[in-house]
Amino acid sequence: DLGDKVFAERLIEETVTRLGETIVSRLSGQAPSRVRVTAREERQVAAVLRHIEENAAEPLRLEALASVAGVSKYHFLRIFRRVVGMTPYQFLLSTRMRRAAWHLSASRENVSSVAYDAGFGDLSTFNARFRSHFGMAPLAYRRRGNLAG
Numbered sequence: 001d002l003g004d005k006v007f008a009e010r011l012i013e014e015t016v017t018r019l020g021e022t023i024v025s026r027l028s029g030q031a032p033s034r035v036r037v038t039a040r041e042e043r044q045v046a047a048v049l050r051h052i053e054e055n056a057a058e059p060l061r062l063e064a065l066a067s068v069a070g071v072s073k074y075h076f077l078r079i080f081r082r083v084v085g086m087t088p089y090q091f092l093l094s095t096r097m098r099r100a101a102w103h104l105s106a107s108r109e110n111v112s113s114v115a116y117d118a119g120f121g122d123l124s125t126f127n128a129r130f131r132s133h134f135g136m137a138p139l140a141y142r143r144r145g146n147l148a149g
Contacts, residue, residue, distance in 0.1 A: 057119035
């Protein structure tokens, strides 16, 4: 389905970028984990974090996020991971999951509405991601009234 296709494309893009980073770091002799984050890079990533939080329900492309930071997508992916500890897509999914969990606990909206409002393109992808993230189905989560996660 479309949701799985988009997820696969993003996963491939991030994997290829990680591979490129590894090759560049090996050729330069500098391990990526030893690279320090500058105050400017922290500000750039902070702007992107705000952008993701404000637009999490929208489709967000890596190129657009890099543009918010004002850097190339390859440099953006490196600094984002150094600052946040995960890829932008992982952060976006986490943000969407937190919002969906809150809505499930705080409202009586049906699960499909919660999924679409959180930015998921289809219910089956949402259910699978939710179960993977929280260890239970969305309706079970709602019954528990659990806002943690």
